[in-house]
Amino acid sequence: MRINFKVKRTIKLGIYCLFFVQTGWSQNSDQEQIKKIYDVALTQGKSYDWLNYLSNQIGGRLSGSIQAQQAVNYTKQELDSLGLDKVWLQPVMVPKWVRGIPEFAYFETSPGVTTNVPITALGGSVATPPNGVKSEVVEVKGLEDLAALGEAQIKGKIVFYNRPMDPTLINTFASYSGCVDQRYAGAMEAVKYGAIGIIVRSMNLRLDDYPHTGSMSYGDLPENKKIPAAAISTNAAELLSATLRLNPNIKFYFKQNCKQFADVESYNVIGEIKGSTHPEEIIVVGGHLDSWDLGDGSHDDGAGCVQSMEVLQIFKKIGYRPKRTIRVVLFMNEENGLRGGTEYANVAKENKENHIFGLESDSGGFTPRGFTFDGPESSFEKIIGWKDLFEPYLIHLFEMGGSGADIGPLKNESITLAGLRPDSQRYFDYHHAENDTFEQVNKRELELGAASMTSLVYLVDKYGLTP
Structure with a gap:
């Protein structure tokens, strides 16, 4: 059957219009979802309360210490309370150095x-x-x-x-x-x-x-x-x-x-929401639970841990069921050994797990500025297409660069790794020092970081990273 030129042109125009309508609807939907994420983080978030307990009730969490074990117990208990699909402890041997x-x-x-x-x-x-x-x-x-x-x-x-x-x-x-x-x-x-x-x-x-x-x-x-x-x-x-x-x-x-003792057993703390469509594709978000012993490790890296926990808490609050498995990992022993990150990657490899994206927060709880990425150029180009969605929240930095120490061992040719990048000008005033304490963390800045992380995870989950 022959269709005249005018009819062909009308059909083609209709297809274009449908594409633009669908694209516009999708962008509006994402804007609304991200607005909801930020609203929940800023009004119903738990990150600041979690950090308060980690910092003021437990304190510095040097690997192998009693305080590190208390942090393991506390964060597992809090993840259990969120009603996740699975929460567990992953054993890892860590060094025990005492000051x-x-x-x-x-x-x-x-x-x-x-x-x-x-x-x-x-x-x-x-x-x-x-x-x-x-x-x-x-x-x-x-x-x-x-x-x-x-x-x-x-x-x-x-x-x-x-x-x-x-x-x-x-x-x-x-x-x-x-x-x-x-x-x-x-x-x-x-x-x-x-x-x-x-x-x-x-x-x-x-x-x-x-x-x-x-x-x-x-x-x-x-x-x-x-x-x-x-x-x-x-x-x-x-x-x-x-x-x-x-x-x-x-x-x-x-x-x-100071004295070095024999290695002792500790744990990575892990919780996840199982994906509804692609459960075999894993998105991991995390920070390191251990800290140095001089202060209470609020910026390094209590902030990153509670922000990562908040990602799952926000998804539960807004009723978002992810397509892919979203997993939070609180890594043990980043500061003096990287044993937790290495063990997590080894177990993932043994179990033939397919991690498609990793996001780490380990640069303090200051105002978020954006993210850096390490992975395939094609994935980065797709992420750049979401940059406009973050501009209302003053998130502007999207560039290739480092990600995070604990997720680093997951690196392969296909995975994309990312790091939250807050304003860094004050970070080294507190890094590894006695004044890295809870009162140095601003509640709103901490919550904005958690919302930014959740928004990026949401977009990766919804659209994936394949071209």
Whole structure:
């Protein structure tokens, strides 16, 4: 049967109109759903209350500690109360490092004339001898300076790493990455030249009196070759450096009592809503439940944990039944081992699970700015098409980049991984320090982050990431 040109044109125009009507309806539907997500997060959210309990009733949750186990028990109980399809604990062996009694340090400009210095042991460090360590100090700006000085100028001394975070970098995580090697590898490198201990300037952009801890490594050094490692506050680093310029012969003393024990069993805490259409396709969202022991770990990473739990709570509140399986994972031992993230990925591989998307929040509970992504370009192009839906909520950053440490082991050729990116300018004021406490977290900022995460998960679930 022949159709004349006019009829053909009418049919074609009708198809175009139907496409645009459907597209417009879909966008309006998504706008309404995302508005509902934000409304619930800001009026019926539980994230702030959950964080209050984690921070103020449990406190710092160092891997292998009683507090870490209490956090496991509490978060499992709360996930159970949401009426999810499944909640369980995934066993994982984690390191157990104990700080012991508080550290103490001073520098001595002349016999009996001392100035006390705020100090904290680095995570994984050995203790000093019972009477502490006292010696002359050699200041360096980085690992590369050690070879230039050589054993003749380092042997028997304490190496003082004093390279600050670069304040000219707007991305503070890039600034952190530019100097964290001196904390992580400082001891194993300094011992090669005969150093008897190291102290490191805290990874912090502002000048204050809070020393910041963090993980460090001895590599494959035998036990009898390990030297004590600690961080001093930025104010103390400035004062010590200035004093060394005036008097290079001053001596530094510090004492710490930390100890490494055998590994102990802990758990990742996992809860999920089973997908209605594609249950075999898994979307994972999470943060790390462990924290350092100096503060209560509210920003790092209590915030990320409760925001991830909130994703499922919001879906339950609005009555949204996902097409794909949405799984929250509260990972154990990100700070000093990444055992939880590694174990989760290993079990997923053994069970032949199909993870299509992973989202992590581990950059603090500050105002959300957007997301960074790591995955196929085709998936990223699809996600970019949703950017307009986030503009009313001042979410603008959608770019390729990193995702998160705990979801990193899931990486393969097909999965897309993402990280929530809040405003980072204040994050390192609190990171791994005594002042990372509940009162530093703004309720509304925390809730906006949870809503942003939920909205992105909703869109990935509804549309998938295949072209």
